[in-house]
Amino acid sequence: MNEERKGLKEKITNSDIWRSIFRHGYEQTGRRYTLQVLQNVWLHLHPPRISRHALNFRFTWCMGGITFLMFLVTAVTGVLLMFYYRPTAEYAFHDVQYLEFDIPFGMLLRNMHRWAAHGMVISVMLHMFRVFLTGSYKKPREFNWAVGVILLLVTFFLSFTGYLLPWDQLAFWAVTVGTNMARATPVLGHEGPFAPQDITQSNDVRFALLAGTIVGPSTLLRFYILHCVAVPLLASVLMALHFWRVRKDGGISGPL
């Protein structure tokens, strides 16, 4: 049976028609596999070869990759959402309503953006858990763990700044509650311990975050720019560093 199939396969691939379309077969050699990764702009962050255990789903849980995928989904859907959204107190809420009810697939777009963002928070936490449990932060990967911790923070901050943008009650009060804590920053917050006399509610660290003494229109603009431009840029730079160091440190885990 197998011989028969092989014969048939050869008959087809040796036919004049097949050979007129495909100039040559796929060369299955280590050289070919290596070049496939090195010569492809999307794949070249990978090393040509990795440890066998790094392929195992049970070992990696695939959480780092899922986090990156979720970031890509939020980036693509986020750019599309920006076409329909104006970050001003007059328009923001109604633009979201318009998006939900009048734009074709607008609701789906918004859902994907929000759920991918939530998914990213889950997967980034599980990724950190896995890296800890497998001791993958140990020498020589200490610095990359630190970059990862900063990326965890960046993920939280991206999610938090995005939370305000629909400008509904949920957004407004979640951000009010979240930023109220900054009042109590020692020294730099006007209600914090050891705050100097001239730190007031209109020049403390919370004011810098909100661009006002309460969450208002200028906060919306500030969070919009942080969410759509500043923090994604920072995240991209840190991610490039994170992936590059994974490669330079000899793979995701194990001895160098």
Add this chain to the structure above:
Amino acid sequence: MENFIALVTKPDNVPIVAILFLIPYFIWLSYRQARQTDKTGVPSDAALNDKVYVWPYLCRNEFICAIIVMLVLGVWSIMIDAPLEEPSDPTKTPNPSKAPWYFLALQEMLVYFDPWIAGVVLPGLIIAGLIAIPYIDINPKGKGYYTIKERPFALAVFCFGFIILWIVLMVVGTFLRGPGWNFFAPWEKWDPHLVVPLTNVNLSYLFGIRDAPTANFFGFFVVAGYFAIGPIFYLWKRKSSHFLQELGLVRYIVVSFLFLTMLALPIKMVLRVVLNVKYIWVSPWFNI
């Protein structure tokens, strides 16, 4: 019960409901692999360095994983709509007013500590402590495989911090807190007019100290005494413990400070719940 069901079925709480299943599953998965390693022995360096080609083996895995995740995300996005409430209104405060689910462990800490600790100092120390982990954990074993036997202390501390102090507090903050941030069991109805008598007293009061300056000194000594456990333990064990000598003084100071700070949270929680302790140290400048 209806309030609890409303919380569980809230679209924005889908992730935290998912976490209730994901965390136990991954604990079980990693525990099984750790027990396997501990029984059959650590994989050799040669086994850990056994290489395969990224193309096609890793790329294939990434592709399959991406397809499955996109399918799940697609179904999730079609089935459940992102929430949109009424337009924002600074004059209408909802009760309870909750942060997004991933910040609820921090919001939950506000019950036990003042905002400058719960909202600023402790989160700062969590970040600093996480970054410090690779530099203070000098145990070279357990690199690249699941194990319990080779690093029990590191695992115990991290799992306690991550699972109990982060995930469990997040779940409590999401599902068991109602109006006025009062505790409501799942079967209880939320009563916005519930008055919980605030009978909390300061620790100094429990010891019969009534005037402020003495209470200030008392609180200082309790807190300083608590953090002195670190140096005292060091002086006591430094000669006999091989581990402490290897760790070195600087690393020891960082480890003991972070460890005691982390344990301070559950200690304060127990003191509050059992003895109604409000503050441990009341000073003219801050309260702890």
